[in-house]
Structure formats: structure tokens, C-alpha cells
Amino acid sequence: MLLFRGNDWTKSLSPEEKQKVTDQWMAWFKRLTDQGKAIAGNPLEPEGKIVSGKNRVVSDGPFAESKEAIGGYFSARPSPASTTQWPSRGNAPDCRMACRSKLGLWRPNVRSRANLSMRVTFANA
Amino acid sequence: MLLYRSSEWYKTLSQEELQKLINQNKAWFERLTSQGKAKPGRALERTGVTVSGKNGRFVMDGPFAESKEAIGGYLMLGVETIEEAIAIAQGSPSLAYGGSIEVRPVAEDCPLDIRARELAREEQLVNA
Numbered sequence: 001m002l003l004f005r006g007n008d009w010t011k012s013l014s015p016e017e018k019q020k021v022t023d024q025w026m027a028w029f030k031r032l033t034d035q036g037k038a039i040a041g042n043p044l045e046p047e048g049k050i051v052s053g054k055n056r057v058v059s060d061g062p063f064a065e066s067k068e069a070i071g072g073y074f075s076a077r078p079s080p081a082s083t084t085q086w087p088s089r090g091n092a093p094d095c096r097m098a099c100r101s102k103l104g105l106w107r108p109n110v111r112s113r114a115n116l117s118m119r120v121t122f123a124n125a
Numbered sequence: 126m127l128l129y130r131s132s133e134w135y136k137t138l139s140q141e142e143l144q145k146l147i148n149q150n151k152a153w154f155e156r157l158t159s160q161g162k163a164k165p166g167r168a169l170e171r172t173g174v175t176v177s178g179k180n181g182r183f184v185m186d187g188p189f190a191e192s193k194e195a196i197g198g199y200l201m202l203g204v205e206t207i208e209e210a211i212a213i214a215q216g217s218p219s220l221a222y223g224g225s226i227e228v229r230p231v232a233e234d235c236p237l238d239i240r241a242r243e244l245a246r247e248e249q250l251v252n253a
Contacts, residue, residue, distance in 0.1 A: 001169060003196060005247030016243040022238060044126060045230040049211055058216040062227065070196070070229070071126060 004072045026055075029074070041074025127166075127200040127214055128227040148203060157202075166200030196246035197224075201231075217253075 013021065032038035046069070050059050062069040135143065157163035177183045186195045204210050207230055214226045 015241055018241045022241065043232040045232045046225060048229035049207065050225050050227050051211060051214040051220065054221050056220055058211055
């Protein structure tokens with residue numbers, strides 16, 4: 001599963017850059033879907049609520065500006081080989097290679113200060 | 126969508142407490158599923174990497190399970206309002222032991238599209 005962190009990185013882009021990024025993004029997602037590697041994905045609304053603790057307190061957040069905010073997700077289907085390589089921290093380089101080669105990384109072609117990061121983790125089988 | 130944060134709080138629980146929580150969680154999830162309110166949800170493995178930078182050149186381990194940014198799992202809900210989603214999150218048995226749940230509406234539109242439309246409108250206003 002990919003979790004897209006940070007959801008206000010697009011604010012520094014011009015309309016042209018933004019359109020370009022959107023087109024690239026859609027093409028990337030479509031390619032992965034066609035290859036059967038991406039299962040489902042959705043953007044999330046920028047803000048939500050957090051429920052925590054014994055008293056079930058409801059608070060605002062995370063806020064869109066926060067770096068750790070999750071902007072969206074999609075589920076990717078790794079090959080069986082990369083799944084077995086995944087679980088321990090010790091073999092992260094293998095996982096990295098698996099990520100790069102299995103998914104193909106999104107390569108935005110725009111000059112920008114875009115700071116998008118992706119959290120890549122696999123769901124428990 | 127519910128995102129489960131702080132994924133390692135359960136490590137302090139005893140065997141009995143853990144078993145009790147597992148049973149409560151299972152009952153909670155089954156109830157939501159039978160009401161048609163819970164869609165697929167999964168736990169996530171405790172390890173992963175973060176890819177960032179232009180061209181995805183930085184690939185780093187983390188965030189680690191013990192950090193507060195870590196997401197331990199997710200659950201997609203089939204409800205219409207955030208209030209209903211919050212009420213469901215508040216019913217989660219695991220809250221009694223720590224951790225927190227992020228409740229986020231799934232967006233109709235990609236934020237990129239929305240922002241592009243906003244900018245186009247602003248430009249129109251300036252030109253008008």
C-alpha cells in the first residue's frame with residue numbers, strides 16, 4: 001500500500017505545472033492499473049478528525065500543512081517474491097529494489113519545490 | 126476512512142488483556158460488517174520505506190512502528206457523514222488502551238484538480 005504524505009505541496013505549482021502533474025499522475029496510475037499492479041486508490045479530503053484515548057476525545061486534525069498528513073492512498077499488488085523479501089528492516093535494500101522495479105517510481109517532470117513522499121508498506125496477508 | 130495511528134501500544138498488554146481486546150475488536154468489526162458499514166480494512170506490516178525527493182531519489186526506512194506518525198492499519202467505511210464515521214471510530218475497542226484513530230473523508234476529486242480549477246477561476250477574475 002502506498003500512503004501519500006503531505007498534501008499541500010501542490011500549492012507552489014503554477015496552473016500549467018499542476019495540469020502536467022495531474023496528467024502524469026493519471027497516466028502513472030492507469031499504467032499500474034492496466035498492469036494489474038494497482039488495485040484501488042483514492043485521494044482523501046485535506047482535513048479530518050482524530051479520535052483518541054479512553055475518553056474518545058474528538059479533535060481537529062491532522063491539518064493539511066502538516067508534513068505527516070496523509071493525502072491519499074493506493075493499494076498495490078507486489079509480486080510474491082517482493083512480499084517475502086519485505087518484512088524485516090534488515091533487508092530494506094531488497095525492498096527498495098523491489099519497489100523501484102515492480103512499481104516503477106513516479107517521476108514528476110516539472111521543476112518545482114514539490115515535496116511529495118510516499119510511504120510504502122504492504123498489507124498483512 | 127479510518128487510519129489507525131500509534132501502532133505499538135498493544136505491546137504493554139498482558140496475554141489476557143490482549144485476548145480480550147482481540148475478541149472485542151472482532152465483535153466490533155463483525156457488527157459493522159453485518160450492518161454494511163465496514164468495507165475492506167487491513168493491518169499494515171510494521172516496516173516500510175518512505176520515498177521522497179524529485180525523481181523519487183530518496184528511499185529511507187520508516188516511519189517506524191513506534192513513531193507517532195506511523196499508520197498501523199486502515200478501515201474503509203460505507204457511511205455518508207463524518208459524524209457517523211466518528212461515532213464508529215469512538216466505538217473502537219482499542220481506544221481504551223491508547224492509540225488514536227484518524228477519521229478522513231475520501232475525496233470526490235483529486236486535490237490537484239480542485240486547486241487547478243481554483244487557480245483558473247482566480248485568473249479569470251484578474252482578467253475580467
